[in-house]
Amino acid sequence: MRLRVRYRKLGKVRFTSHRDLARCWERALRRAELPVASTEGFSPRPKVHFGLALSTGHESLGEYLDVDLREPEALAVDTEALPERLTPLLPPGVDVEAVAVIDRSETSLQEAVTSCTWVIEVPGTSPEALAAAVDTTLSATELPVVRERKGKKVADDLRPGILGLTVVGPTPPDAPEQGAVLEAELATQPRSVRPAELLAAFDPPRTEGRVRRTHQWITSDGATREPLSPGAPSPAPAGACAP
Amino acid sequence: MNGLWPQLEPLLAKVAKPARYIGLEDGAQRPDHAPHKVAWLLAYPDTYEIGLPNQGLQILYEILNERPDAVAERTYAPWVDLEELLRARGLPLFSLDTHRPACDFDVIGFNLSAELTYTNLLNMVDLAGVPVRAADRRPEHPLIAAGGHCTYNPEPVADFLDFVVLGDGEEIVAEITEVIGAWKASGRTDGSREHVLRELAHVSGVYVPSMYECSYDGADLVAVTPRHPDVPDRVEKRTVPDLADFPYPKRQLVPLTEVVHDRLNVEVFRGCTRGCRFCQAGMITRPVRERPAEQVRTMVAEGLRRTGYDEVALTSLSTADYSGIEALVGDIVRSTDDGPPVSVSLPSLRVDAFGVGIATQLQRARRTGLTFAPEAGTWRMRQVINKLIREEDLYSAIDAAYANGWRRVKLYFLTGLPTETDDDTLGIAELARNCVELGKAHTKSPSVTVSVGGFVPKPFTPFQWFGQNTVTELRRKINLLRDDTRRNQGVQLKWHDPKATQIEGLASRGDRRLGPVIEEVWRRGGTFQEWSEKFDLELWVEAMAHHGLDLDWYVHRHRSEQEVLPWDHLSAGLHKDFLWQEWRDALAEVGLPDCRWTPCYDCGACTGYSIEHIVASATPPAGGSQGTGQDLSGRSVPVTLLGRAPEPAGSAVGS
Ligand code: SF4
Helix, strand or coil, X not given: CEEEEEEEECHHHHHCCHHHHHHHHHHHHHHCCCCECECCCCCCCECEEECCCCCCCCEEEEEEEEEEECCCHHHHCCHHHHHHHHHHHCCCCEEEEEEEXXXXXXXXXXXXXXXXXXXXXXXXXXXXXXXXXXXXXXXXXXXXXXXXXXXXXXXXXXXXXXXXXXXXXXXXXXXXXXXEEEEEEEECCCCCCCHHHXXXXXXXXCCCCCEEEEEEEEEECCEEECCCCCCCCCCCCCCCCCC | CCCCHHHHHHHHCCCCCHHHHCCCCECCCCCCCCCCCEEEEEEECCCHHHHCCCHHHHHHHHHHHHCCCEEEEEEECCCHHHHHHHHHCCCCCECXXXXXXXXXXXXXXXXXXXXXXXXXXXXXXXXXXXXXCHHHCCCCCCEEEEECHHHHCCHHHHHHXXXXXXXXXXXHHHHHXXXXXXXXXXXXXXXXXXXXXXXXXXXXXXXXXXXXEEEEECCEEEEEEECCCCCCCCEECEXXXXXXXXXXXXXXXXXXXXXXXXXXXXXXXXCCCCCCCCCHHHHHCCCCEECCHHHHHHHHHHHXXXXXXXXXXXXXXXXXXXXXXXXXXXXXXXXXXXXXXXXXXCCCCCCCHHHHHHHHHHCCCCCCEEEEEEECCCHHHHHHCCCCCCHHHHHHHHHHHHHCCCCEEEEEEEECCCCCCHHHHHHHHHXXXXXXXXXXXXXXXXXXXXXXXXXXXXXXXXXXXXXXXXXXXXXXXXXXXXXXXCCCCCEEEEECCHHHHHHHHHHHHCCHHHHHHHHHHHHCCCCCCCCCCCCCHHHHHHHHHHCCCCHHHHHCCCCCCCCCCCCCCEECCCCHHHHHHHHHHHHCCCCCCCCCCCCCCCCCCCHHHCXXXXXXCCCCXXXXXXXXXXXXXXXXXXXXXXXXXXXXXXXXXXX
C-alpha cells in the first residue's frame, strides 16, 4: 500500500536541507511504528520516496512524500489519524496536512510534478519597478542563460520554463529586507527553473529574499491538479499561462 | 521572544549548513529565564557537528534544566562564514535554544576535550562580547568556566578562565549553581566578582586559576601556590560514586542535521582500569563504575522508542569489559527483534575473538568495517604501554572478523612511544601484512587500514615525564612505514599530521606562560586548529618565538622525577609515586594487571576518595587475556628511554 503525505515546512526548520529532513522523516516513521516496507538485501532501507527537493532556506506550503507500507499490516493503519500522529514526531515547523492512499501505478512525484508556484520576496525594489521588470521578462521570446551541468557550462533558455509572473505588492512589515513580492509559476520539466535563476535574468538582475513554495502542480492531459490536496479541492494555479 | 533571531535569520540564508544554528532538536529545551535562576550557557568550542553529541554537555543541560534555580542553553563555535557576518554586523555569539546573546547568561561553561580547540575558546569568549582575559572582566560579564578532560592541565588557558571544574560534573553543578545564585541575588555589584570566585574556590573540585601564584626560576616552574589561606593547596577531582544515580541523558538530543556519532549513545560504565599507560582518559576517570544492566536495558529501549534512531552505541572506554556484556547484548538484540532492524555498536572493540563474537551478534544489519586498537606493533612495545594484547589475540580477532563477513578492518596505532625502536615501528607493518594474509582465506581482496597517530604524552599518566618525539622523528617513522608497506596490496596507511601533534603536545603539558601565545595565535586568525585545512604551525612557531619561549623545551624534553609539573596543584586522585613507579615499570617492560579483577595496588583513585569499583562481576570476562592472567614473569629487558635520540627539529626528512 502506498501513502502520499502532504506537509508544510515553515519557520526556522527551513534551514534544514532536503537530506536532513529526509532523515527526520525516517526517524518519525519509525517512531510512529508504521509498517514501512523495506528494500531487500544486507542493508535494508525504508521505502520512502521524496518529492522534488526544496532548497535549504526556502519555506513550503506544499511538500510531498510517498511511503510504501507492508501488507497486510498496512490495512490496520488509520490514515485519517496519521497527520495528527506524525506532526508531533517531526521538527517544529513541519506540519503534516493530509495523508491519502494512492495507487501504486501513479507516476513518482519527481516525474509527475510539472510546475511549482513560488512567492518570492525581492529586496531593494518597489512593486512598480518589479512590475516593469516582469513585463520585460514575459515579453521576451527567449532568455538565454548559462547553466552549470555536471561541471560543464551549458547554454539554456529560461523563457519556456516561466509559466506565470504576478507582482503581489510590497513586502510585509516583518520581512528582514524591504522590497516587493513576486508570485511565480515555474516549470520543473525538463529542468527546474529556480527562483534565483529567474531573478538573475531580470533587468536589472535581482536576488531573492525569503522564498516560499506555495504549490506543486501536475499537469496531464490538459488538467492541472496538486499531487494531494490539503483537504479542499485544489484551486487552479495562479497566473497559469502557456509559454 | 526569539532574542536575536530576526537579525540572525537573513544571515543564515548566506552561510554553509545553516541547520547547525537553529536548535529545534528533539530533546531541546526552551527554558524560561528568570532573575532568581542562574543562566548557564553550555558551550563546545568546535562546530555543531562535533560538539552536539558531547555527552557531558547533554547531561549537564538536563540536570541544570531540572533544577528550579537554573536554566541551561547550548552554543557551539560558529563556522568562519557565520563568524564573519556576525562580526560585520556587530552581533554576538548566541544560544541555540532561544537565540539569546551569550553575554546575557551568568556563566558560560566550556567543555574542553581537545587542546587544539583552545583558540576557539578565546574566539567564542570574544564573540560573546566578554574580555578574553579573566583579569579584565567586570561584574556584568558572565563567568567563564571549563570542564572536560583537558582541564586536568588548564594552565595554558588559565588566564582566560574564571574557574575550572575537575572530574564528573553531575553533582558539582548544583553546588556551583548555588554559589553563583547568591552572587546573582546580591546584584553582582562592583568588586563582587572576586568574592564569588573566592567562594567557588571553596567548592571541592573547583579550581580558580587567579587565586594561585606561579613562581619560576629561570625557565623552571618552582611552585604554584594559593594566594589566600582559605584556598586549597591542591584541588581534587570530583567522582560520582554510582552511575545508577544519574541515568542521563534521559532525552538525548536528536539533531536535525548530520553530526558525528549520530545515534543513540548509552554510557554503560565510566572509568577504566586496564591501565594503558598512554591513556589519559583511563587514568583520570578511575575507578570503574558500571551502570546496572537493568538501567542500561531501559535507557536503550526508551531511547530508541523516543528518538527513532536505528542505531545504539554502548559507550565506555572498553565496553567488552562490562560485566555480563554477552547477556546484555543478547537481551538488547532480542528486545529489538520484532521492530525495525536496529544495529548495536561498541565504539571500543576488544582485540580478540570474544570482541568480534559480540560484534557479530550485534551487527546484524550493516557489516561494513571493524576497528581495533592494538596501539603498538610488537609485544615488547605493548608491554611498555601496558596494552597487553598478544599477537594470537589480534589474529584470532581478524580471522573471526573476516570469517563473519567483515571485509574491511581498521587498526589504530601510536608511534613515537617511549623506548620505541625501528623494529617496533616496522612491527606495525608486519601485523598489518599478516592480517591481510589471514583475510585472504576468506575473501579475495581483504583490506586493512592502518591509522597511525603521533603519541602525545598527557598529564596524570605514567608517560607525563616523557619527551615527545619531534616532528622530524615522527615523519621519519611514518616514512619507514610508508616505504615498508608501499608494495603490500591491501594495506592502506593513514597518518595524522605530526605538526598538529606537536602543538597538541605543547598545549597538553604547557604552563601559564603559554597564555599569551594562545592569545596571539587567536588574534592572528588561528581558529579551528584541529581542522587540518585550518591548522597553521607557523602561527604557533612565531608566537612562541615572539614570547621568548622554546617549543623544544616544552614538547620534546624529558622531565625528571623532581620537576614541578604545571598540574601538580591539581589532582586526579592518582598518587604521583604510583605514576612514577608505572613509568619505571614501563621502561622495564613490566605489565600491570587490571585492579578490577586483581588486588588493589592503591593508585589513589578510590582510596583517596573513599569510593570503590562498582562492577557486577568480580571475574574477568571470558576469552580476554589482556591485562589479566597472562604470564608477566619479570622478563625485564633493560632498555634505553628512547629507541633513538630525538633529532633536532628541521633536519632532513626521508621522503
Ligand atoms: S585505588 Fe586501587 S582499586 Fe581503585 S583504581 Fe586504584 S588500584 Fe584500582
